[in-house]
Amino acid sequence: MLVKDKDFILFIPQAKIQQRISELSKQIAQDYQDLNPLFITILNGAFIFAADLIRQIDIVSEITFVKFTSYESMQSTGKVDQILGFDDDVFQRHVVLIEDIVDTGLTISEIMHELRRFRPASLEVVTLLMKPTALKKEVQIKYVGFEIENKFVVGYGLDYDGYGRNLQDIYVVNEI
Secondary structure (H helix, E strand, O other), X not given: OEEOOXXXXXXXXXXXXXXXXXXXXXXXXXXXXXXXXXXXXXXXXXXXXXXXXXXXXXXXXXXXXXXXXXXXXXXXXXXXXXXXXXXXXXXXXXXXXXXXXEOOOHHHHHHHHHHHOOOOOEEEEEEEEEOHHHOOOOOOOOEEEEEOOOOOEEEOOEOEOOEOOOOOOEEEEOOO
16 A cells, blocks of 8 residues: 555454553552543544543543644654643543544653643553563553554554545555
């Protein structure tokens, strides 16, 4: 599959993604029963994952959105810029960050650091994808959909220069 100027091949099919989201949603609902968690979705990449996840979480909860950026083309810039910030009160709230992918750990670490200043009751992360070998900053992620190799992926909200977010499956760059 051609996305912009790169060839990608199927990596994780939609059915497998949906199955894992169902498992994660059940675990989160059980862990946060009667706690009214605040889900904070990190835009743009996590919006599709968040929509599918939140629809399956059958407990009282709220959802909001923030936007940070640390990517340019196919690489992390190493710098995290806030574009759309926190506007909900997180003081003494149980907060769950929804992220599409944790690779270097820099973005999620920065966001968690910012949120902790507002003293939430608890703070956890659910990510669809995690690249343990790419971590430059150690982060504790409670809910991980899939651990993957340090390869560039696109689809299901993940993009390559803004393209490919609409793909239903997740694809990996074809290095052949």
